[in-house]
Amino acid sequence: MTKPVGAVWRVIWSNPYTDPPGGEDRVRVEKFVPYDSPFYNHCPPEIEEKKELGKWSVYWSAVMAPPRQLSEDTLKSVRRKRLQRRMEKKYPLFADQLVEAEIEVKPDYYEGKTDPEIQAAKDKVIELEKERYYKYMEEVKS
Numbered sequence: 001m002t003k004p005v006g007a008v009w010r011v012i013w014s015n016p017y018t019d020p021p022g023g024e025d026r027v028r029v030e031k032f033v034p035y036d037s038p039f040y041n042h043c044p045p046e047i048e049e050k051k052e053l054g055k056w057s058v059y060w061s062a063v064m065a066p067p068r069q070l071s072e073d074t075l076k077s078v079r080r081k082r083l084q085r086r087m088e089k090k091y092p093l094f095a096d097q098l099v100e101a102e103i104e105v106k107p108d109y110y111e112g113k114t115d116p117e118i119q120a121a122k123d124k125v126i127e128l129e130k131e132r133y134y135k136y137m138e139e140v141k142s
Contacts (some may be wrong), residue, residue, distance in 0.1 A: 076112030
């Protein structure tokens with residue numbers, strides 16, 4: 001797993017069933033902190049002063065670099081190795097036959113092909129993560 005590039009600290013309206021008073025946004029303030037900053041693990045003072053107990057809460061989330069997409073050949077190899085390991089651990093005597101049977105049941109999956117709906121959802125999430133990542137990296141450069 002890769003190391004995060006930073007974290008985002010937010011002050012957010014804490015009650016999901018009500019709206020903030022005065023038509024305020026649900027996110028009051030947001031600050032990106034690089035990984036090497038002293039405030040990566042500790043709330044920055046400008047965030048701390050904006051929260052109000054019982055009304056506004058402080059949230060933290062890591063910002064990771066966008067993930068790499070595996071090629072079909074790599075995915076095929078990974079999926080088959082994981083299946084082999086799983087079967088050898090659970091059923092050592094019959095592992096080879098069970099692996100063959102499982103590959104017959106899901107041939108496309110073990111050839112490295114992903115269901116189009118699942119791939120579309122994954123691509124959408126990755127795109128949102130990339131947008132977020134590049135947005136925060138621009139803040140650091142400025």
